Amino acid sequence: MGRWLAARVAHAIVTLAVAATLLFFLMRIVPGDPLSRLSDDRPISPREIARLRERYGLDQPLGRQYAAFLSGTARGDLGVSIEFGRPVTRLIAERLPATLLLGGTVLLLNFTLGLWLGVRQAVRRGGATDRWLEIASLAGYSVPSFWLGLLLAWLAATRWRILPSGGMHDVLLGPDAGMVPVTIDVLRHLVLPALTLSLVSIAATMRYQRTAMLEALALPFVQTARAKGIAERRVVWHHAWRNALFPVITLFGLWLPILVTGSVFVEQVFAWPGLGSLAAGAVGGRDYPLLMGTALLASALVVAGGLIADLLYALLDPRVRHA
Amino acid sequence: MTPLLEVRDLRISFPTGGGRITPVDGVSFALERGRTLALVGESGCGKSLTSLAVLQLVPAPGVIDPSSRIRLGDTDLLALRGEALREVRGRRIGMIFQDPMTSLNPVFTVGDQIAEGILAHFDVPRREAMARAERLVGEVGIGDAKARLTAYPHQLSGGMRQRVMIAIALAAEPEILIADEPTTALDVTVQAQILEVLDGLRESRGMAVLLITHDLGIVAGRADRVAVMYAGQIVEEAPTAELFERPSHPYTQGLFASVPRLEGPLSRLTPIRGTVPPPTAWPAGCRFRPRCPIVHPRSETMPPLLDVGPDHRMRCWLAEGET
Numbered sequence: 001m002g003r004w005l006a007a008r009v010a011h012a013i014v015t016l017a018v019a020a021t022l023l024f025f026l027m028r029i030v031p032g033d034p035l036s037r038l039s040d041d042r043p044i045s046p047r048e049i050a051r052l053r054e055r056y057g058l059d060q061p062l063g064r065q066y067a068a069f070l071s072g073t074a075r076g077d078l079g080v081s082i083e084f085g086r087p088v089t090r091l092i093a094e095r096l097p098a099t100l101l102l103g104g105t106v107l108l109l110n111f112t113l114g115l116w117l118g119v120r121q122a123v124r125r126g127g128a129t130d131r132w133l134e135i136a137s138l139a140g141y142s143v144p145s146f147w148l149g150l151l152l153a154w155l156a157a158t159r160w161r162i163l164p165s166g167g168m169h170d171v172l173l174g175p176d177a178g179m180v181p182v183t184i185d186v187l188r189h190l191v192l193p194a195l196t197l198s199l200v201s202i203a204a205t206m207r208y209q210r211t212a213m214l215e216a217l218a219l220p221f222v223q224t225a226r227a228k229g230i231a232e233r234r235v236v237w238h239h240a241w242r243n244a245l246f247p248v249i250t251l252f253g254l255w256l257p258i259l260v261t262g263s264v265f266v267e268q269v270f271a272w273p274g275l276g277s278l279a280a281g282a283v284g285g286r287d288y289p290l291l292m293g294t295a296l297l298a299s300a301l302v303v304a305g306g307l308i309a310d311l312l313y314a315l316l317d318p319r320v321r322h323a
Numbered sequence: 324m325t326p327l328l329e330v331r332d333l334r335i336s337f338p339t340g341g342g343r344i345t346p347v348d349g350v351s352f353a354l355e356r357g358r359t360l361a362l363v364g365e366s367g368c369g370k371s372l373t374s375l376a377v378l379q380l381v382p383a384p385g386v387i388d389p390s391s392r393i394r395l396g397d398t399d400l401l402a403l404r405g406e407a408l409r410e411v412r413g414r415r416i417g418m419i420f421q422d423p424m425t426s427l428n429p430v431f432t433v434g435d436q437i438a439e440g441i442l443a444h445f446d447v448p449r450r451e452a453m454a455r456a457e458r459l460v461g462e463v464g465i466g467d468a469k470a471r472l473t474a475y476p477h478q479l480s481g482g483m484r485q486r487v488m489i490a491i492a493l494a495a496e497p498e499i500l501i502a503d504e505p506t507t508a509l510d511v512t513v514q515a516q517i518l519e520v521l522d523g524l525r526e527s528r529g530m531a532v533l534l535i536t537h538d539l540g541i542v543a544g545r546a547d548r549v550a551v552m553y554a555g556q557i558v559e560e561a562p563t564a565e566l567f568e569r570p571s572h573p574y575t576q577g578l579f580a581s582v583p584r585l586e587g588p589l590s591r592l593t594p595i596r597g598t599v600p601p602p603t604a605w606p607a608g609c610r611f612r613p614r615c616p617i618v619h620p621r622s623e624t625m626p627p628l629l630d631v632g633p634d635h636r637m638r639c640w641l642a643e644g645e646t
Contacts, residue, residue, distance in 0.1 A: 125383070218382075220425040227378055227420075228440040228491065229413030242430050317430055318475040 079289035118209025140203030166271035253309030257301035326353035334388035364552035417492035423484035434472030440494030
């Protein structure tokens, strides 16, 4: 197990290094240059541009730029954002808490409610509950998240006026406000974006879990368990569900990065100060260092998601553990 | 003597695209205390489904007809629900399934899976349940019982897994053991060992056994009575010795003619012509009619079970001439 883990972590690091390299070169294959946009927007003399080019190392040959990027990344220095003029790591660190709060909430809701609903559906296959949830999940799965976000914002914030429509903090709340009101304020702002993202992602998780659970319930050992005379609840959750978790674990590995970086639209709709909008801005502005930083974080999450999924597999399935 | 288990007029039907099919169509038999009854027939004849019905394990969307009766002593088994049903499963009737590869849960240890059945029916601490599981593992002929308790199913051979399956079925000391093709999935040499284990346990525990098999070879010298099934019905029933001496139904005779014999002159095996029709294609009247070498003038009417001799009945009009 220890050796397997070490090999798996080493594999993850290599994957990440390859991803970083690909990112670096792909970004520079694309025509255009971060400074050309600056000069489009405002009058900057060619001399000034040349100075900036030198400052960001863009005048260097590609090989040297790559070497600088590698050594910087290894030291935890992702460079300075062209757009913001501040260190990329600082920018990411500022946005990370909001992203983690939103993503974490959605992941939690997704992998509790989504799994539970999926199992219920499978257990009551063909019943009224199953059919209604099936329609609801199909609808949730098909609705674009930004549209759902706008609809919810309009309903809750404009019509009913029960929740704030955007941002993360109420500007009217003074800086000396206590822990409790601040927490309540953040939670109130969290409801709409979290609900929007959850509804869409729970729909997917539910459908996966339902299918996996139906398959598991049809396996012969479930019949063995019933024939033993154990309670049906135990047959479902102990015997069948443990075996229906594997496809969902894969899904978890895939959701992990998407929820941190893939909520661009929802962040825009609700003005949520997370990484998604930062990354989107970096793409538009061809802000190489910032773009590399956020893309690198996304790749790291993809790799981490895979690693966590593998660990969970090993934890839950003795056949993997002993292989 | 009142039978321990009595099945009367069992009908199991399934809805299909082209209407309802009834793969078990009016099966009746009785199993007496401490005796062994063999239910013999080819795949698809309804014998496994019949055995599953006893514990209400018929897979959805199968339905047991409300006019069917299954009695265990004074208990109406088909009327049991919830806790009362749970108390019969495993505790009064244990069950062994065909495929030991898939009938054990891959993610739990052997010890857990055996102890679970003990804990479901006896108010004993876990340690005591494990100690009993260890004794059972020894009883079914697995060496080094203590170490095997912590093994997972994938670490055991097919024969070992079927021994574990037997230990699970016996965990709560049932009066009746239903063995559904217990050796079909195993190598011939392992088959003999498993049958030996089953014979020994049946004698030492005085259990009644319902043996479901397609193999006449394992019936001889093991079962007290034999019921031969064809196309969802019992076509012949008699004490084992009588049936082997005087197989009367053309189908039973066909089964014997297709089994090689050690004694007597070497002769060609005579297969039964045609194949078992699926429940959607059962002919009207005698269901064996299209494959029968002797076509009785009345065969277009379904024959009832008719006496052929003392305690020997068959579903064939030919019996009328014999009595």
